[in-house]
Amino acid sequence: MHYLDVMGLLAYFILLGYIGYRSVKKVNSSADFAVAGNKITWPILFATLAASFLGGGASMGRAGQAFDHGYAFMFAASAFPIATVLTGIFIAPKLKRYIGAHTVGDIMEQQFGRYARLITGIFSLIFCIGILGAQALAVGTVFNAIIGIDITTGILIGMGVVLLYSTIGGMWAVIQTDVVQFLMLAIFMPITLLIGINEVGGAEQLIARLPDSHFSIMGDYGPGMFLSLFIAFLLGETLVPPYTQRALAAPDSRNAKIGYTISGVFGFLFYFVSSTIGLIALILYPDISPDLAMPELIRTALPLGITGLVLASLLAVVMSTADSYLNSASVIFVKDIYQGFINPDVGEKNKLWIERLVNLLIGIGAVVFALYATSIIDALLISYSLWAPTILIPFVLGVLLDLKCSKSAIGAIIAGALVTIVWKWGPWDLSGMTGLSALVAGVSANLLTFTVIYHTFKNSRATSLVTKNS
Structure with a gap:
């Protein structure tokens, strides 16, 4: 140069x-x-x-x-x-x-x-x-x-x-x-x-x-x-x-x-x-x-x-x-x-x-x-799989809809992470078998888990604990 x-x-x-x-x-x-x-x-x-x-x-x-x-x-x-x-x-x-x-x-x-x-x-x-x-x-x-x-x-x-x-x-x-x-x-x-x-x-x-x-x-x-x-x-x-x-x-x-x-x-x-x-x-x-x-x-x-x-x-x-x-x-x-x-x-x-x-x-x-x-x-896409299937869905739902249920958020994060890990690094080619990428599978698991747990516990004492802990 x-x-x-x-x-x-x-x-x-x-x-x-x-x-x-x-x-x-x-x-x-x-x-x-x-x-x-x-x-x-x-x-x-x-x-x-x-x-x-x-x-x-x-x-x-x-x-x-x-x-x-x-x-x-x-x-x-x-x-x-x-x-x-x-x-x-x-x-x-x-x-x-x-x-x-x-x-x-x-x-x-x-x-x-x-x-x-x-x-x-x-x-x-x-x-x-x-x-x-x-x-x-x-x-x-x-x-x-x-x-x-x-x-x-x-x-x-x-x-x-x-x-x-x-x-x-x-x-x-x-x-x-x-x-x-x-x-x-x-x-x-x-x-x-x-x-x-x-x-x-x-x-x-x-x-x-x-x-x-x-x-x-x-x-x-x-x-x-x-x-x-x-x-x-x-x-x-x-x-x-x-x-x-x-x-x-x-x-x-x-x-x-x-x-x-x-x-x-x-x-x-x-x-x-x-x-x-x-x-x-x-x-x-x-x-x-x-x-x-x-x-x-x-x-x-x-x-x-x-x-x-x-x-x-x-x-x-x-x-x-x-x-x-x-x-x-x-x-x-x-x-x-x-x-x-x-x-x-x-x-x-x-x-x-x-x-x-x-x-x-x-x-x-x-x-x-x-x-x-x-x-x-490749480095970006690997990192993306660590964010969207874990934190993004609970974060957006919490901010937009003011939802407060600790069990639903924590359960969704764990479910999204586990599904993503199995999909991406597990012994089976799940992406090839299903046509879904690890990120899509993880996000789907995250959203489903959040929805199910939230509707199960939204009227219980578990929901109100967030306000007390915050």
Whole structure:
């Protein structure tokens, strides 16, 4: 890479470090570390949310899947921005009625009792580390493809920077860097697309040189596979801890609603951009690995001096998701597990330092996960199976309908987890036998169990215990 490109990349890293340094002065309490003092208005909320969910999967992962399957994967994955818009309209405003809440576990305890909080904290923590590992793998892939260093070294460099600013600056640093990263991806990803279209001879040539199947809604997916993917993206990342945390950081329900909804609308546009970049790479570099589609286009097609900035924007896309999940995981551990069940009387100052220490430890765990993941999308889909079949259904039902039955929530979480584990890792090929993915089977078991137990115990003393325990 030319020295001008290296300088652009170094400037980006220096900026992130400076933001982290400046943010230290704003972090005086656990609330500052977790939800930035509840001062995030909707324009900032929109930028930080968009930057958070448009990570390695939405950029390199979408480009790689479009490389293999055309726009079909984009159509399936569009379920996520659909879910985000619906969440923004119907659920995000209701989250602000939980005064002082920082985590999903805070809300689950108010609806379903303290043991629901503990189970939520454990599953949320595992889920966040899994997604964080996928982003760490994406960081290493970018460094490997464009600079030529091995993936492990790339993971260590990129995650080292994320650990630095997120540990010292907490949510204040995460949100400020997310805004910078959002602006970079909003500028440089479309530039990469336009340059790529020019490289293949224009939009007409792009269409003419691709197989017709790459423009169909389902491509070479069968109906069952397409539906499974659609449901995975519809439910797999909906209201996950970092995104819920963003809504809780808003000052009121109006800001939460507008910021959340607009970020979902933006997702449709970004998915189209990243998928089209994958199709351009298929024409220009048909023999590369799919996950390298976007980095390869950046490395070879962009003019001198622009490559470093676009590389920085690609890293920005990935790192903005990584820092969100890292911050969320540390807050979850301290609030839902440590303070909730180990040391309820921990002081505010000690809690802040514990959050910072846990931030470092979880980052190391995510790096280990990344070294064993086979691909970015595989890592995401594995992690999705830990969220939707366990926490999502009770959480949504509790917030939307104000249901309160601890037995139904805990039973649903356990049933969803067990069915998912058996379906995905059991000795039988249940997906092949039934045509249902592990995620769909787990979500179905979760919803059924919640419904049956709730209607069995809703009028009993068990329901009222939640109010007393909360």
